[in-house]
Amino acid sequence: MEAYTLIRSGRRTLALEITKDCRLLVRAPARCPKRTVEEFIQRSQPWIERNLARMRQRAAEAGPPPTPEEIEALRAQARAVLPGKVAHYAALMGLSPTGVKITSARKRYGSCSAKNSLCFSCFLMRSPDEAVDAVVVHELAHIRHKNHGPDFYALVQRYMPDYQARKKLLK
Structure with missing residues (x-):
């Protein structure tokens, strides 16, 4: 049997979780017998x-996690590249973001706030240029459509017909 960490709580069911560092967590009700x-x-x-x-x-x-120096280099690259791409596609699409922010988020490449401020992860810079453009267009489209409905994807397709192929380059 695999080694595991048992976490007891007020939950009612048993659950398994495998963490990013490949550890097995077992979540169990407080009074569940071993x-x-x-x-x-x-x-x-x-x-x-x-x-x-x-x-x-x-x-x-994935290899080893990036060093702080590598993260800072990606941030600098993102600050140099992304505002220009956002300005280009925003003008093309007739949209106006209220700001562009660069973060070191690891779970998502971009987001659009309710106030139309765009946020991009510096780790996006590890992707091919075509994929970066796809993320920029995707987030800009959220200025007009705050969901992933048919109208949202129609807008993305209008400005980037090969969006699906570009999106695959991110993975």
């Missing part, structure tokens, strides 16, 4: 093995 937890883990073994292998492969592909 035997029940171990039986649950035993029944879930195929899921655990499959997902642990996937997470280990992802971790190996």
Whole structure:
């Protein structure tokens, strides 16, 4: 059986989680017997093995985490590149963002606030130029459509017909 960390709380069900650093977490109700937890883990073994292998492969592909110097270099590159791209596509699309901010977010490449301020992760600079353009157009489209409905994607397609292909370059 795989080593795991048990977290007990007021929840009612058992749950498994594999963290980014490939550790197995088991969440359980406060009064759940240890035997029940171990039986649950035993029944879930195929899921655990499959997902642990996937997470280990992802971790190996990702390589070591970036150093603060590398992050700062990506930030500088983003500050140099992204405002120009935003200005270009904003003019093309007839949209006006209220600001452009660069962060070091790791879970998303971009966002658009309710006040139409665009936010981009410096890690976007690791992607090909075509993919960067796709993220810029995607976030600009959120100025007009605050959701991912058909009208939103119609707007994105109008200015970037190969959007889906470019989006695949991010992964």
